[in-house]
Amino acid sequence: MKKRNFHIPVFVPHKGCPHDCVFCNQRKITGQTDDMTVQKAREIIDNHLESIEKHNKKGEYKAEIAFFGGSFTAIEREQMTELLSLAYEYVKSGRVDGVRCSTRPDCIDDEILTLCKSYGMTAIELGLQSADDFVLQCSARGHSFEDTKRASDLIKKHSIELGLQMMTGLPGDTDEKSLSTAKEIVALGADTVRIYPTLVMEGTHLWDMHRRGEYSPQTLEQAVSLAAKIVPLFRDAGIDILRIGLQTTDNVNERTVIGPYHNAFAELVYGRVIRDKIESHVRENKIHDRPLEIEAPKEKISQITGHKKENLIYFKEKYNIDIKLI
Numbered sequence: 001m002k003k004r005n006f007h008i009p010v011f012v013p014h015k016g017c018p019h020d021c022v023f024c025n026q027r028k029i030t031g032q033t034d035d036m037t038v039q040k041a042r043e044i045i046d047n048h049l050e051s052i053e054k055h056n057k058k059g060e061y062k063a064e065i066a067f068f069g070g071s072f073t074a075i076e077r078e079q080m081t082e083l084l085s086l087a088y089e090y091v092k093s094g095r096v097d098g099v100r101c102s103t104r105p106d107c108i109d110d111e112i113l114t115l116c117k118s119y120g121m122t123a124i125e126l127g128l129q130s131a132d133d134f135v136l137q138c139s140a141r142g143h144s145f146e147d148t149k150r151a152s153d154l155i156k157k158h159s160i161e162l163g164l165q166m167m168t169g170l171p172g173d174t175d176e177k178s179l180s181t182a183k184e185i186v187a188l189g190a191d192t193v194r195i196y197p198t199l200v201m202e203g204t205h206l207w208d209m210h211r212r213g214e215y216s217p218q219t220l221e222q223a224v225s226l227a228a229k230i231v232p233l234f235r236d237a238g239i240d241i242l243r244i245g246l247q248t249t250d251n252v253n254e255r256t257v258i259g260p261y262h263n264a265f266a267e268l269v270y271g272r273v274i275r276d277k278i279e280s281h282v283r284e285n286k287i288h289d290r291p292l293e294i295e296a297p298k299e300k301i302s303q304i305t306g307h308k309k310e311n312l313i314y315f316k317e318k319y320n321i322d323i324k325l326i
């Protein structure tokens with residue numbers, strides 16, 4: 001049986017980040033978000049562990065402390081080692097199985113990986129965003145795809161799990177570029193991925209670009225249909241998809257952002273992946289004006305029917321097909 005995975009999120013904002021990525025609301029959250037201290041991190045970890053240990057049997061789950069929120073390997077070295085030492089206490093006690101963090105591709109080198117590994121780091125997620133250098137430039141990322149390739153190789157060389165995070169709908173981006181980014185992620189040998197459609201948040205450069213008419217976000221339909229083409233590429237390669245789209249827990253909702261936000265974005269995408277599959281079958285076999293029986297395991301039923309039964313409605317309206325689930 002596959003173990004349940006728990007990531008205990010410890011949000012470490014990267015105050016004073018020298019970069020200026022167009023989509024980042026760091027400027028806005030600076031001053032509103034307190035620094036992460038060892039004491040605060042300990043409270044967060046203890047609270048999560050208490051609930052995880054209460055509801056799960058030892059040995060049936062995997063828990064990792066996850067330093068998210070910015071470029072963990074680029075924060076002040078003293079703060080980083082203090083937090084890593086704290087996390088390592090939990091690793092040594094056997095209460096957690098590892099430590100993970102998110103960072104930028106150009107904030108990885110041999111020295112930092114050796115240090116992280118010595119504190120029990122098991123996974124690093126890189127914000128690759130795009131494999132296209134023009135898109136990276138238009139997004140003011142300040143690193144190239146070459147940096148991602150170099151960092152990914154180093155992470156694998158240190159036997160640390162490699163996570164890659166990509167965005168779709170960035171300035172200068174196209175569906176083709178996003179699909180080739182996904183293919184590059186497969187080629188880099190990622191173990192896990194996250195897919196985020198670009199959202200325009202107040203206080204970002206992208207917000208100003210949008211107001212000046214220089215940037216238009218994807219529609220929800222464009223973002224869902226593109227992500228549904230990307231998901232099978234990762235699944236076929238056996239890459240674990242950790243997240244698709246931001247959630248309300250990421251402090252976003254339809255009132256605070258412009259763009260393809262939906263509180264059930266991942267559900268829409270998984271539903272679309274299945275709809276695309278059924279539609280290929282329907283077209284290949286010229287099925288219309290009759291019921292179609294689909295045998296599926298219980299846990300797949302909601303993906304087949306789609307969010308608010310949208311897939312059932314789609315096939316009824318487009319092909320006059322009534323889908324019957326067995």
Ligand code: SF4
Nearest residue numbers: 017019020021024026
């Ligand atoms: S996305 Fe990360 S690297 Fe870019 S400006 Fe924000 S904190 Fe800095």
